[in-house]
Amino acid sequence: MFRRTFWFTAGAAAGVWATTKVNRKIKQLTPESLAARAADKAIEAGHRVKDFALDVRDGMVQREAELGEALGLNADPELASPRRLAALESGEDPQRGGTPKYSKNPTYVERSTYSYNRNEDH
Known part of the structure; x- marks a missing residue:
């Protein structure tokens, strides 16, 4: 009797866990959710590209200053x-x-x- 109750409870818990997991995955795969995630990733990628461009620009300015100094263009x-x-x-x-x-x-x-x-x- 206890054995049957244990396995019944274990099966019910596994069913609830699996149902919850499947429902979460289904909600993640809806078109609205996918669009929202894609928009977030695009914004994140845009920020990374902007940061990269700013780093490149800073490097260009620094290198231009170094070259100007080496060539004596910044003297007067x-x-x-x-x-x-x-x-x-x-x-x-x-x-x-x-x-x-x-x-x-x-x-x-x-x-x-x-x-x-x-x-x-x-």
Whole structure:
């Protein structure tokens, strides 16, 4: 008698547990629930992408400052900017001693007398 009561109670408890588990899973798989979860995941992904973009932008600014410092571009920005603009407007190449940068044909650009390998200074 006790054996039957024990197994009856155990079976009823297992049935209640399984029914509860199945009902929760069914509620999770409804279209409204799936849409809400997808929207939450999309918002979370958007925040991650935004954080990544901000980190990249901060890294760019930091690296630009390092390069500007290494090249001496940040020494005196008031003087560097007008001189560069004046050189560009006059059509002269300051690295070649002020010689004209372009020939009579505006589509032809003279080749410089030096070759520059960007890997030399690393």
